[in-house]
Amino acid sequence: MTLTVLGLGAMGTALTRAWLAAGHHVTVWNRTPARAERLAAEGATVAATPAEAVAANRLVVTCLLDHASVVDVLDGTDLAGRDLVDLTTGTPAQARDRAEWAAGRGARYVDGGIMAVPPMIGVPDSGAYVFYSGSVDLFAEHERTLAVPAGAKWVGDDPGHAALHDVALLGGMTGLFAGVTHAFALVHGEKDIDTGEFATLLVDWLAACLPFTQRMAQRIVTGDYTSDVTSNLAMQVTANRTMVDTAVDQGVRPDLITPYLDLSARGVAEGQGAEDGARLIELLRR
Numbered sequence: 001m002t003l004t005v006l007g008l009g010a011m012g013t014a015l016t017r018a019w020l021a022a023g024h025h026v027t028v029w030n031r032t033p034a035r036a037e038r039l040a041a042e043g044a045t046v047a048a049t050p051a052e053a054v055a056a057n058r059l060v061v062t063c064l065l066d067h068a069s070v071v072d073v074l075d076g077t078d079l080a081g082r083d084l085v086d087l088t089t090g091t092p093a094q095a096r097d098r099a100e101w102a103a104g105r106g107a108r109y110v111d112g113g114i115m116a117v118p119p120m121i122g123v124p125d126s127g128a129y130v131f132y133s134g135s136v137d138l139f140a141e142h143e144r145t146l147a148v149p150a151g152a153k154w155v156g157d158d159p160g161h162a163a164l165h166d167v168a169l170l171g172g173m174t175g176l177f178a179g180v181t182h183a184f185a186l187v188h189g190e191k192d193i194d195t196g197e198f199a200t201l202l203v204d205w206l207a208a209c210l211p212f213t214q215r216m217a218q219r220i221v222t223g224d225y226t227s228d229v230t231s232n233l234a235m236q237v238t239a240n241r242t243m244v245d246t247a248v249d250q251g252v253r254p255d256l257i258t259p260y261l262d263l264s265a266r267g268v269a270e271g272q273g274a275e276d277g278a279r280l281i282e283l284l285r286r
Ligand code: FVH
Pocket: 007, 008, 009, 010, 011, 012, 013, 030, 031, 032, 035, 063, 064, 065, 066, 068, 069, 072, 073, 087, 088, 089, 090, 114, 115, 116, 117, 118
């Protein structure tokens, strides 16, 4: 098993180490050579230029800072007959552009969205995985290699879909941590409330709420937002005032929660008060 890795930042280094540990022959290149030298001591072959690194192997993995750096690094390399897998975080549109760009240079292309931080890479049962999309033939041929550093989840032949899944999950996480940050701000410094004990309550509460995500999915798929609604939007909007008033009383800016509360109020104003909050995606997508 041989492959090339371009980009040896925190993530590229972790990926390369995982492949080396699994016995793969890895050719590496990095803009700052010192990072490649460290991996040479662990068995990697260091290429002097991106062109040399790309020429060394059919499977070429890029893990660079952003879209612009990928184009910078690959410009001037001969990609004809290469299988390019880009694990650099980007937008779906950038991934589709890169797929077209690679095809124009005779390469097959798969885009990847990494759902992990570097310490999780190459660690069995860490939960790390990567979304992949693009050329199904490329993926089928290299799946075993790609699955070495982290689990490999195929999400279809639209090259933008790996990035879309990645960014959508990051969006969910961002909203979650916005709520968590708000909750801690409300109680922090309050006499007789221990932050560590509060954290346990918060974790348990969020865990109890998370299964409702599946119920939301069912409502979104069926388009039926009315049946079996136990906490309709109108009730929530009334209760939301309590959340804002409490924040103000506690001297906490409600900025992290108001966008969602405002959207809920708009839903009620537009006649959706008796429906489930899942309906709000239709207001967002307008
Ligand atoms: N680290 C993480 O937690 C996240 C987890 C999820 C996925 N991301 C994405 O992975 C990409 C790489 O991230 P990284 O953590 O390896 O990032 P850095 O440690 O900052 O390394 C960046 C590498 O990119 C090289 N580079 C930057 N600009 C250029 C350029 N114009 N030309 C050539 N190379 C460039 C940089 O080289 P150097 O600074 O060592 O010379 C590093 O190799 C990223 O998309 C994350 O969003 C990681």
